[in-house]
Amino acid sequence: MADTAAPPIAAEDIAVPPAPAEPEYASETLYIQNLNEKIKIPVLKASLKGLFKSYGEVLDVVAHSNLRMRGQAFVSFESADIAKKALKEVRGFPLYSKPMQISFAKSRSDAVVKKLDPSTFDTHKARRLEHKKETRYTNPLKRKFKAKKLAAELDGTSAAPVTKRPNVQMPDEYLPPNKILFLQNLPESVTKDQLMALFSQYPNLYEVRLIPTKKDIAFVEYIDEGSATVAKDALHNYKLDGENKIKITFARK
Template identity: 40%
Template sequence: MGSSFQNFQRPQQTDQPLQLNVANMAALGATPNTGIPPNPTVYVRNLEERIKIEQLKEALEEIFSEYGTVLEIVAKRNLKAKGQAFIVFDNIDSAARAIDEINGFELFEKPMVLDYAKTRSDATVFREGGSDELEAHKRRRLAEKERKQAHEALEAQKKLKRPGVAPEPARPTKMAKGAGLKPTPGAAAAVIPDEYLPPNKVLFLRDLPDTVSQESLSAVFGRFEGFQEARLVPGRKGIAFVEYESEAGAISAKEATSGMPMGDAGKPIRVTYQRQ
């Protein structure tokens, strides 16, 4: 083994390798069979978080490449992803052998916990379905992420309400300015922030330059799949709506244009989903 992972302890050949594997996993409070369907991507957790990402990926590459062709190793620096990695093989058999033989053994003095990944990796999707399927896969993942964020934002607002305290009487409903905007509810109702609204096929644009026209918006947003129309709001500057045939086109457009500078001043525009 290379010096980058001298602390990796390779599984020893025994007459009962699976029993040894289960014993190691039991010590970690986990089981090697979680019911996730076999697939070519191995999910690795309980990795040493203090190791640099480049060094960690190099170690994982050399370890797992002995079990088959590794298409990709995904390991990120952000807080939620620390201590985890995904090893993408080109076939399920390689992933299965790696899980059976490496599960519970130490890398950088910490026992690795292995299982199949819950979802297909980008590399696997591209390999099996090509670029079109990969783009659709990314749109579905982004939509699911935004739905989850919307749900979490709503739950967080609900928790802010103190139990046992009667809510204040609702104030008279205020109408938001501009056509197409829904009235805002009273103070007692939880409202999802615009940034976390769940995806739908209509985008709401704000902070547009005064000089923007329907034609210029159509030129920008018409590049995305299923574009139908861009609508300025009569009598209101700086806002507009863009509609697509389905959520997929709106998701792609929002991802690509949110914060995009527009106009002579180069001021970034705000792009969210229309409140339903």
């Protein structure tokens, strides 16, 4: 009986699964979602700029408080390569306790066009405004709001103007990024060496300062705001003594 064993398979005949595909395009602008909606817009913009500026010049940060844009923002850089690196390394970072969802924006921002292709800026802006005008009330919620507002005006029942809110001091939790962190609720037995060991886990630590007359607070300074932000988000509510949670906020400027 003839030998019917199959011939050996050559290495070049073995199918190799394709490598994961890179995104089809990269933009200079990142589109960020799942941001903490409780953070005030000026604070959120400052936090995003402080976080991303370590990758390169941040041309602009766009965020709005309206219903359509709540929890979203756009961060623009001067090149797509910078944006690509930032997307890869920052995606999922828990800014204000919510992991960021990051993708490339579908179109160039005003800041990018003005910086990289200023001769086309007027045309770009005109197209954007025209698109905004065409789609302004395509959202069902906006149509409903516009109809209610119009009906109220016709009935003479439109709401009274909102009085200006009093000027109050911003809570510690919403202070803009700072390279100096303010620590509260520390164990009174804490030492400078303990805090140095804890915060030196994160790069660019510069100094730790204890307050001799107030042992439950301290200041921790980093070289830049981005490094301080990383340490703050990682160690806020950390139980240094296994019981009490450390409160960490940005120091007031």
